[in-house]
Amino acid sequence: MLQGQRQATSWRQTTVTPSFIDRPRTGVLTPGRGYEIAKRVLDVVLATILLVVLSPLFLIIAVAIKLDSPGPVIHVQRRLGKHGRVFRFYKFRSMTADVDHTLAHREFVRAYINGDGANGTGNAQRIYKPAVNSQCITRVGRVLRRTSLDELPQLVNVLKGDMSLVGPRATLDYELEQYNDWHRRRLEVLPGITGLAQINGRSRLTFNEIVALDIKYIENRSLALDLWILLRTIPVVLSGRDAG
16 A cells, blocks of 8 residues: 555655644654544634634525526535545535536546546646536536635535545545555545645546545644645636646
């Protein structure tokens, strides 16, 4: 397992991480109970503030989705959280609701996890998204995805304790059957809205690159790292960089 991990972590020399997580370590350190409590307090306080402050924006987005295409405002998915616990994952709907996109997405997931699935030409233009997306994303959905506003309902998942503000992205249940053993380490912690992968390339990363960053986060997680990732997320989201 460690050999596979080392091979996967050699991919990117320009990864953005704070200097304090690259210091030599004698072993993997597990954060104590104090960190878990502080992290939960941070999640609840920030998620509550954001839900209150952004509530007018939630209403505007909901109206725009309804006016743009028929279907529900919120898209609900079955995702896996910490230790594989199943939960209901919320996003603003960004795709047409009259077609089941699951089969196409399953095929994309299979190809992506196994090293394929890129759209675009040349490394600089590489984007890992299902090809069907270009045909099925609504007009409002394109804006939501480019600005990451479709992710805002996950603040409710954070309040419910299904997710954290920072952590690996939540796993789709049918992704798990494609995982190698070392990929499953992503399930050791609560999934997050943002993480190291989201500030280091997002949709331009291969699956192994994402998991390598997730494991780096898991092995070095701390309140300082969580706050650093949250601050780094702001300019990435505002720029729309690598959103696909």
